[in-house]
Amino acid sequence: MWNRRKEEESPRPATLSSPPVAPMEGMPVSTTPTGYQGSRTTATIGENVLIAGQIFAKEDLVIDGQIDGTIELLENKVTIGKTARVKATVKARDVVIHGTVHGNVEASDKIDLRRDAHLVGDIRAARIAIEDGAIFKGSIDVTKVEVPKAAPRPATSATPAPAATPPATTTASAPAQTMAAAANEHKR
Amino acid sequence: MSPSAAEGTIRPSAGLEQYFQQLQGRPTLRLLDLSPVSQANVSFLAGLGHRLxxxxFLSSLDDFFGGDEDFYQSQENPARAQEFMNLTFRQLEGPFHGALVWDCLQYLSPTMLELTVAELHRLLVPDSFMLAFFHNDERAKTVPASYYRIQDYRTLSIQERGRRTPYQFFTNPFIERVFRDFTSVKMYLTRDHLREILVKR
Structure with a gap:
């Protein structure tokens, strides 16, 4: 509705098979346990990180930065922190939102909208929890979401490519093709 | 009406009961809810198999026109009013099989009221129903704008979200005039100065 689900039907761009690029040294993408999570290993995208492109992960992910593109953690949980600004289609097993999201969100299990959440997009999940104060505009579909098994991928949490690092913030830009894919994504 | 601490005021609603009677036996409907998202409404309506x-609407109205004294004056600007309509309703993928409008229509200027009702008419399928509330205390300068949370088929929890000055008082004949393009208008009077209106498209 808000962001039509046409993107679901589109074939995955060729960049998916491109070799993963290790996070730049000094870039605040880590795999240490964070405050949002328990003892499980969790990748974190820091507050000053901007990623334009696609994120696939096979471990839980916490996003505090800015993402433009798509996020897929089909068997894991993504937590969108208070400082996060996400303009993306999000697909995961569980999605917890504290920050701002523009895009459709789909969870095979549960979507959790916390009181600071600001979500504009359609949501679809087997279970949905909404705290008072959450701002939401879009459609809600409480239904069993059939999630295809994730295709085998390299064991990386995020695939940002090297990019220039401005002095104040660290910005990770995805490869040109991925950027184009993301741009097409926005046009839809 | 019986008070209940954090839940707000719990009270029966004849309008709501009639509204759900119309939806009975019709699962997987698409319903439009113009109140802030709430767990209660989502759980109840999704539990019936509907898509919500x-x-x-009120927050969008405040964000767009500002909550100050120019609130109604800004709404009377035709270009601004139309822009708000486009931003709010035109991206909705209708049609809908029902709408819960609650008390939103009271805070609209004449231009905006006409445009909003026309949009609702456009978005609703024929024979569908819309539930709207209007305060009917003529002497009140301000009325409570509220969160409306569905407890069950005939019970609402009403929690105040601040007091607002309505643009105009909605008498029964005026309400009938507002919904003149709809098939029928049923009114339910309550003890708490809240007139419940069930409108059939």
Whole structure:
């Protein structure tokens, strides 16, 4: 509705098979346990990180930065922190939102909208929890979401490519093709 | 009406009961809810198998026109009013099989009221129903704008979200005039100065 689900039907761009690029040294993408999570290993995208492109992960992910593109953690949980600004289609097993999201969100299990959440997009999940104060505009579909098994991928949490690092913030830009894919994504 | 601490005021609603009677036996409907998203409404409506579309109409109105004294004056600007309509309703993927409008229509200027009702008419399928509330205390300068949370088929929890000055008082004949393009208008009077209106498209 808000962001039509046409993107679901589109074939995955060729960049998916491109070799993963290790996070730049000094870039605040880590795999240490964070405050949002328990003892499980969790990748974190820091507050000053901007990623334009696609994120696939096979471990839980916490996003505090800015993402433009798509996020897929089909068997894991993504937590969108208070400082996060996400303009993306999000697909995961569980999605917890504290920050701002523009895009459709789909969870095979549960979507959790916390009181600071600001979500504009359609949501679809087997279970949905909404705290008072959450701002939401879009459609809600409480239904069993059939999630295809994730295709085998390299064991990386995020695939940002090297990019220039401005002095104040660290910005990770995805490869040109991925950027184009993301741009097409926005046009839809 | 019986008070209940954090839940707000719990009270029966004849309008709500009639509204759900119309939906009975019709699962997987698309319903439009113009109140802020709430767990209660989502759980109840999704539990009946319906798909819910949420739009916090009052907040959008405040964000767009500002909550100050120019609030109604800004709404009377035709270009601004039309822009708001486009932003709020035109991106909704209708049609809908029902709408929960609650008390939103009271805070609209004449131009905006006409445009909003026309949009609702456009978005609703024929024979569908819309539930709207209007305060009917003529002497009140301000009325409570509220969160409306569905407890069950005939019970609402009403929690105040601040007091607002309505643009105009809605008498029964005026309400009938507002919904003149709809098939029928049923009114339910309550003890708490809240007139419940069930409108059939």
């Amino acid at each position: 579309y949420c739009e916090d």
